[in-house]
Every structure is written in structure tokens, then in C-alpha cells.
Amino acid sequence: MPEQRSYMHLVRPNVAAPGAPAANGPSTVKIQAPALFQILEIVSKQVLYTDKRIIGTLLGSRSDDLSEFEIKHAFMVPCNETGDSVTIEDHTHKTLYQLYKKAHPKDAVLGWFGSSSTIDNTTGLIHDFYSKGSDRAYPYPAIYLNVDYLKDNRISEPKLSTYIGAAVGKPVSGVQLGWKANINNYIFTPIPNEVISSSVTEKIALNNLREKSVNTASFVLDSAEDASFLSAQLEAVTSNIDKLLAEISNVDNSDANLDLLRLLSNNLLNKPxxxxxxxxxxxxxxxxxxxxxxxxxxxxxxxxxxxxxxxxxxxxxxxxxx
Amino acid sequence: MASVIVVDNELKDSLKEYRQIIDSAAQNTSFSEVLNPLLEDAQLAQKQEIIAALYAHSQPATLTKLTDKEFEPAVYLLVHILSQLGVDLADEKSGLYEIIVESNPHTQPTIRDRKSIKSTTILSILNTLFNLLPETSQTRAHIIAHILTIVEKSKLDFGLVQNSIGLHLVQWLKSSGTSEEQIRSTFWRFIALDSTFSAQTLQLIKSFTQSFAVSAGELTQLIKFALSSEVVDVSFLINNNVAASLAANSSDALVAAFSKYVNGDLVELSSADFADLPVAEINAKSRILSLSKFFSQQSSSADHSDIVFKYSEIPNVTSSQDFENLLVGAIKSGVVVGKLNQVEEVFYLSRVNRFVLAGNDAENTAAWNSVRSTLQEWRASLTNINEIVKSSRENIVNNNSN
Structure with a gap:
């Protein structure tokens, strides 16, 4: 069953970034699970300060043809909004980025993230900050990750959307210093994203988190089962077979059941x-x-x-x- | 949230910016001469005149003089200005879509040519406009039609739209309130663009036909696509809707041949009857399916070994080498998995595709029963494996203590 998607993404739009390749192709954003946890932890502060914007920097790697952005880390950058203007603490951004860069010399700034229910002029200003200047995404286009989880000050399931800022109007030649009124014009176009777990240990940890109840007072992972691991795995397979047998005990000729039958007979009947x-x-x-x-x-x-x-x-x- | 335009300028400034773009593209000041008097009014009251001037001076002949890098941002600025002036982007007759579609280059620029407008840029603009419109807008369906036309005319790689449109096409069209008939015609038009007859497109056809009925014309297109594809076993396409359509059109020669093919019976088409199909490849694929049918039937029969097959018992092969070639083809196509012993001329079967087709109720019931009994055997053996492990452990401990 494909993911329900209301937007279309055929090719990456033309971006005002000199590092972008001439040929347009589709782009996708991969978010590593630990980075997502960091982002969620940061944006959850929005609950405490509903009138204050919480933003941060996305770090990671991008492919040469910009077909893939991989978010590996994130940190918060303080910012203050007053009326139509916004002040971003550039010094904090630079210090934290330089610190990260020492441990990960191949990674770069990919863009920024925030938690907002709408995209407005301030979004454009922040995007402009990340698109230009040293120690930011320049000369490559910046991406914007929005985590929408507050609906009328009520917490709901976080919805991740990723955007790339397409250029609007007359192209600006050369690097512009300062924020001029005519350069922070963008069309925020959605690009697909997916959360990935990069290593086996992360997968095990995620599975454990999914299986265990989180709200218990003492959250201890049970590792005492290792001794009888084989038996536990055998029991797990047996219970899966039981579930499958119960499921197929009474089947009709619907298309879904025929698919299941095809899968089972192609793989099971010539068992070892x-x-x-x-x-x-x-x-x-x-x-x-x-x-x-x-x-x-x-x-x-x-x-x-x-x-x-x-x-x-x-x-x-x-x-x-x- | 889909696409959002964020422009920090006043409308007047945007108009002045667009005026500069058009003047430099046209290399004259005719647009400025028309627009300047209209901009003198601070309130921009003469909106209709401004809109008319914009359309008149934004014709493809002028816009296509821009480079590829300039064209897309310029069109986005035009879109922003028009929406600010009150033009409904959902109005497909507003002239905007014509300008964009007609700007599509008639011949593809060379790879070295970085200036000329590319078809992918036109697709990108249509993509953004699609995202700017609400899900319920009928114009979304028209934009999809424009995109398909551009892919077809410009001979773009089908991979560009295969999954990005194919996986969501029905959902988008349904949301926009498109009629079932139009959804079906758009889908089959989309499928016709795939000149490589890929496996992914076959999966798209499968999921589509599960929800929509298949007419005689659509069935013919489906059959031709499936037979032309490199995928050998296309039995997964035969769901209830396709089976009903096959039954209703069984008198047709192509339908009859396809029914035989998916059932694993040997078909031998002649190029005289089916000139537009790759007959030699189809006949070769049919041999593979017939072999896999033989394996699946024999392995489940009571008087034959489940997995061991001698060369001599294989039907429809002329020699050992012929069988080996056929078998390698079958293994390559994923229909059969097994090991070959060339010295003893024996094949050990590990897995073979079975033919599960909608409408074959008796066979399917038998298949369900075999699956159930296999699962029960498996379950019983798993319980015993656990016991074996435990008893072996005890044995070792006892032996050590002795």
C-alpha cells in the first residue's frame, strides 16, 4: 500500500544556488532516527513557549546531484522574532557547527528545521539565512524540515514535511551580503522524506522501544532472555504461524486473499x-x-x-x- | 501543506521586477510602455488591464528567449503576480497553463546546451502549480494530463513519472472529483507511456485493476503490455476484475492465448496473427511457464518425489542441453529455484511459482488446504525442534557427568 501523498514531486525545482547541478532530477530527504529524536526533543520546547519560534540547524550529507539529502544530526539555534523581523544567533550556530565539523569533517549544513503550522515571510527570512553565507548550506540549496505537532495548543502525532525553496523572480547574480528585500522570495515546494535507521543496533533499540511500554516508572530493557534466545525465537515463529493459521482458517476469494495465497504457495509448498x-x-x-x-x-x-x-x-x- | 509562495515584496515591486525580466527577454520596452501608466495608480485599480498586459507580453515566444535558469523563476513570479491580482490559479482557461505548456521545447536540447529551456523545467513548473492547488481542484486532473502529454511528446524517461505519479494517480484524481471513466482513461494513457514494459508498471496495473473494472479495450492493452514485458510469470495480474473481463471476452484470440499463457499451458503464437507483439519472446516465456507448471504439479502429486526431477521425465524438451538452457532461463526469471546436478542429470527443486488465478476456485481451495497442512506440519516440527534442543542439552550434561 503506497503512502498517501497529496503533493506531487517529479523533479527538483530550479533553486537559486550556484552549487546546484544543471540537470534537474527528483530529490529525497532521509532522516536518520537519532537525528529525528534530537529534532523532536528540540521542537517539543515549543509547548513551553507557544509565542516563541524554535528553530535549529540540520547537519548531514548530500549527494553530488542533490538527489538525496541525509540528515544525521541537528542542534538548536536561538532566535527572536519581533514583528516582521527575526534575529538568529549566528554565533551559536557557527560555534556548534564548527564543533560538529571537527568530529564529522565530511558533513555539512543541509538546512534548518522548525515547528510551525504555516509558512510565512519569517520562514522565508530564516530560509534565506540558511541559504546564504559561509558555514551554512551555500553554495547548495538549503532544505527546510517542518515538524507539525501542535494543533490549537494540543499535542498531536508529529507530521514531518520537507521543503526546498524554489527561486522566484529575477536571479540574483553573485553572493549578496545582508538581507535585501528582493532576495528572500521562495516557493516552498514539498519533497518526499523518510525516516531511516542506519545500523542494526538502532533497529534493535527502535524495536525494543516499540514493544515496551514507555510510560512505566522503571524502563529497563530485559536482557535476561538471551540464554534461551533460540527457544524464544522458536516460540515467536510458532505464534506467528498460529496467527496465520487463524487468519486463513476462513478465507474468501478476494484479491487480497489471492495475493496471500500466491505468496504462501510460492514460498511454502517446497519447504526444506x-x-x-x-x-x-x-x-x-x-x-x-x-x-x-x-x-x-x-x-x-x-x-x-x-x-x-x-x-x-x-x-x-x-x-x-x- | 503543499507548495507555498513567500514573496516579501509589494505587488508593485513584483510587477516592476517582472517588467525588467520581460523587457530584457524581448529586448524592447513595449511591456514597460503598456505597464508604466497602469502602475501610476498607487492602489493598482486597473487590475484587468494589468492582467491583460501580463498575458499579452508573456507569450511563449517571449518567455522562451529566457535561459533555462531564468525561465522557471520568471514564471513563478508571474504566477505570484496573477494570484495577487485575483486570478484564480484553478481556472484552467486563464491562459497561464497554455503559456507554460506551449513553452515546452519541440526538440530536446543537447546535453552540452545549458541555456535552452528543458522539458523537465516545464514539468517542474506544472508540478509546483499542482501543489499550489487544493486537493479538491479539478484543475489538478488537467495538470496531470498536461504532464503526460509533455512526457509523451518530449520522449522523457518514463522512470521520471513512474512512481512519482503512478503510485498516487488514483488518489489525486479521486480527491479532485474526477469521474471513474476519466480516471480509467488517464491511468491507461499513463501506462501506455512505458515503452520498457517494466515490472513496476505491472504492479501499478495490478493494484489499479483491483479497484476498477476492466473493459475489453483496457484488457487488450493489459495483455499486450504483460506479454511484451520481460516478466515471465504475470499470473499476479489475474485478480477478480481481470478474471471477469477475461471470461467476458474469451472468444477473442488474444484473450484466449493469454488465458492459456497465464495458466502455464504451452502457447505458440505466430507473427502473422499477432504482428505487434514480440512473438518469439512470448513463446520462449511460455515454455518456462509450462516447465514451472510441470514442476508444481509433479511436486505436489503423491506418486512423485517432492524435489528430485530426472532430465528424462521433463516434457517438451529436445535434449539435455535444451532443458538446461530452459532451466537457466527459468531460474533467471525467478520462476524456479533449485540445484542442478549435470553429472547425474538430476534437478533438485527448492521453489517454484504456482499459478494462483482468480476464478479457478477449485484449484485455489486445494492450494489453501495444502498451505494449511504445510503450516501445521511446520508448527508441529517447530515444537519438536525445541524439545530436541532441550533433550540434546540434557544428554550432553549427563554424558559429561558420567
């Missing part, structure tokens, strides 16, 4: 014979165990031989002395 041939399985398993035991015995014997030989040598040498 060993799975159902228990005596053979038992014989192989005990043979394997015997092999392992034999190797253990041999190792032990050799070890004892070596120790014995060392002791004999030591005793012989000691006797020589007397």
Missing part, C-alpha cells in the same frame, strides 16, 4: 524436507553436538598435555639444580 523429518533432524543435531563435544574434548586433552609437559619440564629443571 528436513523441517518435517524429525528423526533425521534429531540425528543431524546430535551428530553436530557430538562433533562439538569431540572438539571440546580434544582441545581439553591438548591443553592438559601442554600443561603436563610444562610441569614436567619445570620439575626436571628443578631436579637438575639440586
Amino acid at each position: 524436507q528436513l523441517l518435517t523429518n524429525l528423526p533425521e533432524l534429531e540425528r543431524l543435531f546430535s551428530a553436530h553436538n557430538q562433533d562439538v563435544t569431540l572438539i571440546e574434548y580434544l582441545t581439553k586433552v591438548i591443553k592438559e598435555q601442554i600443561e603436563l609437559s610444562a610441569r614436567l619440564t619445570a620439575t626436571a629443571e628443578a631436579e637438575k639444580k639440586y
